[in-house]
Amino acid sequence: MTTYxxxxxxxxxxxxxxxxNQELAAQLAEQGIETSDEWIVTRSGISARHYAEPAELSSDLALQAAQRALQAAGLQPNDIDLIIMATSTPDHLGGFPSTACVVQRKLGITNGAPAMDVQAVCSGFVYAMSVADSFIKSGAHKNVLVIGAEVFSRILDFKDRTTCVLFGDGAGAVVMSASQEPGVLATKLHADGSHGHILCVPGSVNNGAVAGSAYLYMDGPAVFKLAVSLLDKVAREALEAANMQSTDVDWLVPHQANIRIMQGTAKKMGLPLEKMVVTVAEHGNTSAASIPLALDQAVRDGRIQPGHTVMMEGVGGGFTWGAVLVRM
Known part of the structure; x- marks a missing residue:
């Protein structure tokens, strides 16, 4: 019997x-940097974002999201036999111990379940879901906790208005379990390292100090141009792999980066905008957390129902991109 x-x-x-936006504009004005609510909304669709407190780490945000996902799934922490954490802002310098291991400890999981971080920036959650899908289908794991969590406010240069107004902090999670009913219908992942320079944090650690910049850098026009094209292509690849058409998609849950990119993607796919879940206005770009944040909101407000077909897709630094087509 096939396992899904x-x-x-x-x-x-x-x-x-x-x-x-008004609060952020006032903060930036104190540094002599001019921006406005209208400027930000026009270019991105973002009206507000959330920032973690100084003592809050990615693992703290992830813990809250994971506990809510476990409660929704009706499972206890020790029912989880694999944790996959997508983040570009890990708790520890160098990325270890992995933030997934920190979350494991904070959840109180004591069964020795493996835990690992996945780094694909804004595509991270899609990458992590694809890995979880493969592990479950192989029979290696039964209940996988997949998390996307970020504190991007820590790596923003608040003297660069082209990037600092776009990002926020947050976390989202799903529990993926072995099933006799189809759930994940198709996954498609890609990367092209030749575009790594257009979205990156170019600094590195050398002899205990940061060499270069520790702030996020983005070539906005280049990212925009690539994103719309790649998101359309990878969504069609996933649909083809599942032998489905765009008309079979009930909901599009894209990475919440920029409303213009999202609308352009839906238009290319031939999907009405009413079928797209949009949270970017209130969340900003939360990188690996954006897709699970949007998914959870649409599940909890009743838009996404059991049996619905949902397309999740994202692009991120690397350059990475991918899509996951699921039946809820």
């Missing part, structure tokens, strides 16, 4: 501190 992987629970968490 299926999403059986979703959860998300946003830090308490909400920062509106």
């Amino acid at each position: 992987s299926k999403i059986i629970g979703t959860g998300s968490y946003l830090p308490a501190k909400r920062v509106t």
